[in-house]
Amino acid sequence: MRVSASDRAVNGRSTTVAWLNRQTQAQAEERLWNIMEHNIQSVALMLEIVGALPPVQRMFRIGSELLPVYTERHWRYFWQRPDVRAHCERELAAVGRRARELDVRMSFHPGQFVCLASVNPDIVRRSAEEFEYHTDCARWMGYGSSWHDQGFKINVHMSGRLGAEGFRNGLNLLSPEARNLITVENDEMGHGLEDVLAVSDRCAVVLDIHHHWIRTGEYIQPDDARVLQVMDSWRGVRPAIHYSVSREDLLVDHDSECKPDLTQLLQQGFKKQRLRAHSDFYWNQACNRWALSFLPKFDIQCESKSKNLGSTLLAQASDPALV
């Protein structure tokens, strides 16, 4: 797909360690500076776009490549430079103020390399560092001194074989601001809803209703006791669910007015691994009605591949008056 100039302005830019290592130091630093300026501006622009949407859609995820190679051992020094930090502090503070003015809920979703429950202590240590990078950005934007201000969150999975106990240990390595912003999401495979609820006394829980379906075949309901426990974990802040659907090209003949039956699909030979893949759009109206039943209590964060279009169409389905 072609990327227009206006798309480039809202999309983040990035680079690679290999590329930076091939340049002179001055060239590499210039590139990092330019990317930093571009990416912060792109968040500011996205904020204006999202801030003009109806309230149910006023949220977005900031890419983890906002400040590339922040924790990479050869290049991290760049992000410790006082002039660089002063720039981030000034520009991101303005972004945070604007988000609060426009009532836009922002999130980070660190990569799969953040594994706070890993059996390898060095990976846990580096995961905490990577998490603190996101926390630095949040702090510059004015978040972290209180519990999920404006619904802000930095969401991770409970990655690692040590599970809930390992995750608790990982939390202890984090700064107070990080602990105010971290959320943990249930997985399809590794750690399900029961596992993340085991840390809900320390950490707000993001319920991914599609992951839970893949794992259990259950269409969990908003009045379920476990869902109430998820809500409690947010301590009064409006919680969020993640919503996605299995790829439309996989279930091409499926009735869009009928929720897929996991047991039946597995019997027909569909593999969980394939069913995990997210669709481009919210093609199943029955699933949409199910997801929208959470709307009174939860923000619904859309994980369809065509994010903005998907969420707009879903919002139209919820109430045409909203959009």
Next chain:
DNA sequence: GAGGGTCAAGTCCGT
């Protein structure tokens, strides 16, 4: 300009 290979990092599943 198009298209294909590359990319810092962890974990788990399927073969």
Next chain:
DNA sequence: ACGGACTTGACCCTC
């Protein structure tokens, strides 16, 4: 043991 998925693919380089 190893490739692939996860992941809001983007970027670089070659042709």
